[in-house]
Amino acid sequence: MAQQWVPGTLDQTFGSVGKLTTDFFGGSDEINSVAAMWDGRFVAAGTVVGRNLQGSGSSPNLAVARYLPNGTLDPTFGTNGLAMFDRSGNSDEGFAVKVLPDRSVLVAGSQAPNAYQDFALVKLRPDGTLDTNFGAAGVGARTGSVLLDVTGPGLHDEGRLLAVQSNGKIIVAGNTTVPVGNFRYRRATVARFSADGVLDTSFGGNGTGYVVLDGTYAADAQTGDYVTAIATNQRGDLPANDSITLVGYTANRNNSFAFRLTRDGALDTTFNGTGRVNFVSGTSGGVQTGLSDLRAARIDDAGRIVVVGTSSDRGFTFQRLLANGSLDTSFGTNGRTLVKLSTVSQYDEPRALALQGNGKIVASGYATTAPSGTPQSDFFVVRLSANGQPDQGFGDGQGRMVVTVSANSEQSRSLAVEPSGKLLVAGLALNANGPHDDYAVLRAYGDPDRIFADDLEQHLF
Numbered sequence: 001m002a003q004q005w006v007p008g009t010l011d012q013t014f015g016s017v018g019k020l021t022t023d024f025f026g027g028s029d030e031i032n033s034v035a036a037m038w039d040g041r042f043v044a045a046g047t048v049v050g051r052n053l054q055g056s057g058s059s060p061n062l063a064v065a066r067y068l069p070n071g072t073l074d075p076t077f078g079t080n081g082l083a084m085f086d087r088s089g090n091s092d093e094g095f096a097v098k099v100l101p102d103r104s105v106l107v108a109g110s111q112a113p114n115a116y117q118d119f120a121l122v123k124l125r126p127d128g129t130l131d132t133n134f135g136a137a138g139v140g141a142r143t144g145s146v147l148l149d150v151t152g153p154g155l156h157d158e159g160r161l162l163a164v165q166s167n168g169k170i171i172v173a174g175n176t177t178v179p180v181g182n183f184r185y186r187r188a189t190v191a192r193f194s195a196d197g198v199l200d201t202s203f204g205g206n207g208t209g210y211v212v213l214d215g216t217y218a219a220d221a222q223t224g225d226y227v228t229a230i231a232t233n234q235r236g237d238l239p240a241n242d243s244i245t246l247v248g249y250t251a252n253r254n255n256s257f258a259f260r261l262t263r264d265g266a267l268d269t270t271f272n273g274t275g276r277v278n279f280v281s282g283t284s285g286g287v288q289t290g291l292s293d294l295r296a297a298r299i300d301d302a303g304r305i306v307v308v309g310t311s312s313d314r315g316f317t318f319q320r321l322l323a324n325g326s327l328d329t330s331f332g333t334n335g336r337t338l339v340k341l342s343t344v345s346q347y348d349e350p351r352a353l354a355l356q357g358n359g360k361i362v363a364s365g366y367a368t369t370a371p372s373g374t375p376q377s378d379f380f381v382v383r384l385s386a387n388g389q390p391d392q393g394f395g396d397g398q399g400r401m402v403v404t405v406s407a408n409s410e411q412s413r414s415l416a417v418e419p420s421g422k423l424l425v426a427g428l429a430l431n432a433n434g435p436h437d438d439y440a441v442l443r444a445y446g447d448p449d450r451i452f453a454d455d456l457e458q459h460l461f
Contacts, residue, residue, distance in 0.1 A: 005445050008383065008395030010403065011422055014443040015071035019405050021429050022065065022073070022439040024082060025050050027058060029439050032109075033097040034426035035236070036418040040069030044414075044426055044439060045097035045107050053086040061085055062092040062109050064124060065439065078128030085122065085130075085145070087111040092120070095174075096162035098236060104131060108162035108172045111147060119148035119159035121172055121193055135197035146197045150176040150189055150210060157189070163230045165242040165263060168195035173227055173246055176212060186224035188213040188248055190261060204265035211265045216257040216278060217250040224251045231258075231297035231305050234355035234417060239299055243268055247297045247307055254281040256294035256309055258321065272325030279319070281311045288313050289336070296353035296363065300386075304328060308350045308363045315340030316350045316363055316382050332388030339382045339390055341400055342368035348380055351427070352415035356447055359386030364425045366411035367402050376409040378402050379442060381425055405429045405440045412440075421448045 003012055010018025023029065027049025034044045048063035063084045066077035073081025086092055090112035098106045103126035110117035122145040123134040130144025137143070150157045160174040170193045177184040191210035192203035199209040217223045227248040232238055242263035249256040256279045260271035267275030281292035294309035303323035311317050316339045320331035329335040341348050350365035360383055367380035381401040383394040390399030403425075404410075410429035418424060422443055429440035 005448055007393055007445050007447060008381070008401045009445055011443040011445060013070065015441070018444070019403065019442040020071045020440070021406055021431070023431055024048050024439075025058070026434065026436070028060070028436040029063075030413070030428035030437050031426040031439050031441070032093070032095045032413050034414040034416050034424050034441070035097050035099050036416045036424055037099055037103070038419055040418070040420075041074060042067055042416065042418070042424055043097055043099060043105055044441065045094035045109070046439070047093045048082065048084055049436075050084050050086075052089040055089045057089070059086060059089050060091045060093060062094040062107065062111060062120065062122065064094060064097065064105060064107055064128065066128065067441070071441065071443070076127065083124055083128035085111075088113055090115060091117065095160045098162055098164060100164075102126070106162060106164070106170065108159045110157070110159050110174070111145070113147060114153060116154060117156045117158060119150065119157050119172055119174055119191060121146050121159070121170065121197060123197060133196060142197070146193065146199070148172070148191055148199060148210065150212065151178075155184070160227060161230045161246070163232060163238050163244065165238060166240070169193065169200060170195065170197075171230065171244055173230060175226055178212060180215075180221050183222065185215070185222060186226060187215060188225050188227035188246060188259070190244060190246070190265065192265065202264065211261065213259060215250075216259075216276065217253050217255050220253070223253055225249070225257070226251065228294065229296045229353070231299045233299050233301070234357060239303065245271075245297065245299065245305060247294045249293045249309070254290075254292040255279070256291045258294070258297065258305065258307065258325070260325070270324065277321065277325045279309075287334070288338070291317055291319065295350050295365070298353050298355045298361075300355060300359065306353065306355065306361055308353050310349050313338055313340070314344070314346065315348045316365065316380075318361065318363070318384060318388060320388065330387070337384060337388045337390070339399060341380060341402055346375060350382075351411065351413045354415045354417050354423070356417055356421065358447055360384065360391060360447065361386070361388070362415060362417070362423060362446065364412040364415040369402060369404070371404065377411050378404045379410060379412045379425060379427070379440075381412070381423065381444060383446075401444060403442055405442060406438075407432045410440055417446060421446045
């Protein structure tokens with residue numbers, strides 16, 4: 001008998017009763033980004049501790065795994081389902097992944113040619129090997145990857161985010177550091193590459209191919225900004241005009257932000273008049289307002305920007321902006337929705353956001369639970385209706401779903417809606433037999449709305 005489709009329950013045909021963990025080599029492994037494919041497979045990008053490709057020992061390596069629809073590794077990809085890349089024996093990390101229509105895979109992250117990381121962009125063929133028509137020049141062919149050093153060889157540059165414009169050009173965003181007084185502080189940075197992996201020096205208007213944004217906390221320049229998401233639609237694409245909306249937060253200042261660039265890297269002043277919006281966490285008349293930590297964003301079919309983050313109420317906090325950057329007060333209750341599982345003194349924190357084709361809003365991260373009396377973090381999935389109210393038809397009847405993937409602490413860092421309408425929720429889980437994390441994924445029922453049906457024939461592979 002076929003399993004009944006119940007939103008907010010695990011798909012028992014996937015992995016082991018709807019969830020899986022993968023321990024590759026007995027070291028720490030973590031998924032930072034997951035992307036669904038049209039045929040039911042999916043790719044998961046992150047970091048796997050494995051052997052150094054140069055020298056001896058092991059190190060964190062940029063890694064992509066591909067899974068079959070049932071949750072087993074795809075043996076036709078990489079080596080037994082895993083493609084892993086080490087630059088120099090230092091720390092290399094994958095943070096964002098996108099599957100292109102020809103099944104090739106783009107990964108953005110950070111790689112270290114020496115002790116310090118640079119922005120990294122990698123392209124893999126459908127079989128998981130490096131695409132030698134892409135990236136920096138090599139011996140007789142290209143290398144399949146390209147690095148961008150924004151601040152010089154003695155400082156870190158952290159590639160975190162990825163999007164593709166309609167002409168195939170590739171946007172990579174992350175953080176770099178700039179001098180302020182006697183110290184350096186992180187700033188949001190956006191770069192653009194051609195479709196074949198060459199830095200596009202026409203982007204930003206300064207001849208460099210990248211833009212470093214000024215600090216968003218006007219009261220004190222000696223603060224660090226961290227960019228956390230590029231707002232895309234439910235298909236993972238930028239809006240039709242290829243504008244680039246990013247969100248993030250200022251460390252330790254109860255301040256988060258959104259800013260919008262035009263397709264070519266200038267601040268878009270149609271967005272709040274300045275190209276920027278700040279969300280300052282506080283209270284007004286005893287009611288919590290704003291966001292101190294903004295973690296994810298999506299653009300809906302009306303051009304509105306749905307965001308999720310946290311504030312002092314320590315839960316999943318959702319807000320929505322109109323296309324011009326103003327707060328949409330018709331969303332939730334007075335423009336804000338809080339969903340929480342744990343007690344007021346504990347934390348439930350979001351890390352990812354997705355939109356279903358019917359407009360429903362899904363977020364994932366972790367909730368604090370205490371199954372054995374000791375607090376631990378578990379996968380937490382929240383769904384709202386399109387109007388911003390918790391979806392009573394999902395999970396526990398209050399729009400919530402909490403899942404213990406392993407016996408120990410875990411968290412989701414990424415979320416994708418499959419073409420079927422099922423939800424892929426991915427991240428890391430502490431291994432029960434050793435002090436390290438493993439790749440962790442669950443599949444849950446969303447709505448069977450076939451959000452991509454109109455494009456299926458053009459993209460099926």
